Amino acid sequence: AVFDVYNTGSNGFKATSIAVLDALVSHNLITPQEHDQHEISLVTGSTRDAASDGYEFQLTGRLTRCLSLSPNFSITKSTMAIVGVEGVAWWAQEKPFWEKFPQDTPTTGAGTIASEIAEWEANLAQAKAQEGAGRLGNRKYKANIVGRYSLLSGPLKGAYLGGSYRWQGPMLIYINPTTYQQQFSNPFGEAGLFAGFNLPVGGKRTMRVQLNINNLLNETDYVVLRRLVNNDVRAILVRAPRSWRITANLAF
DSSP, X not given: OEEEEOSSSTTSHHHHHHHHHHHHHHTTSSOHHHHHHHOOOSSOEEXXXXXXXXXXXXXXXXSSSSEEEEEEXXXXXXXXXXXXXXXXXXXXXXXXXXXXXXXXXXXXXXXXXXXXXXXXXXXXXXXXXXXXXXXXXXBSEEEEEEEEEEXXXXXXXXXXXXXXXXXXXXXXXXXXXXXXXXXXOOOEEEXXXXXXXXXXXXXXXXXXXXXXXXXXXXXXXOEEEEEOTTSOEEEEEOOOOOEEEEEEXXXX
16 A cells, blocks of 8 residues: 655645634634544544556467577556545544534634635545546556577587567656646667577586676666656656676586
């Protein structure tokens, strides 16, 4: 679950509650003791959960004795679910209490009790409207493919050469809190190359030496992960430049 804390803003549980309760005390509509009974703690929040489902397709096979191919494709749908149950429960308790008093009573929040009620109704409706909306950070479509060609005879028997390509589709990076319009980052991919050989070293012992090259095309454009309300970039992924690694494994 994703936990959101509301404790300072004008629309926060505590700020709104105090604005109304302070006004009721100052107009002698409730006692300080009643104020304390309805005041909520400093750190309050509301949770929202996420629901995910999807499909994955994978096929592995040999096109020839020497050539193998393994493609993979996945679809993942991730949405927000069960949003703001704590806020709904709190409001179900406080709204009837607020409605008992003259609705034109001014609050310390520069509004009236009626306007505070209307604002909270709108806030909760907006929060509940997130249910079913996409989840930030989700990439719905992903795919990759790996191919390998092995030499089965001749002086280079045991050598192999292969390549891979990993693709990630657009990622949800921003949801407008008013219109719920969604914004996505660009898709990106990365190619890789590997080569190696299996070398008998006596008896049943075999040594495998392999070279791996990551980000073969040296694609280093950054990927936007989050945006702010004003469309400024909040977070990015810095892609590592081309790199290589040699490994050796001895099996016996």
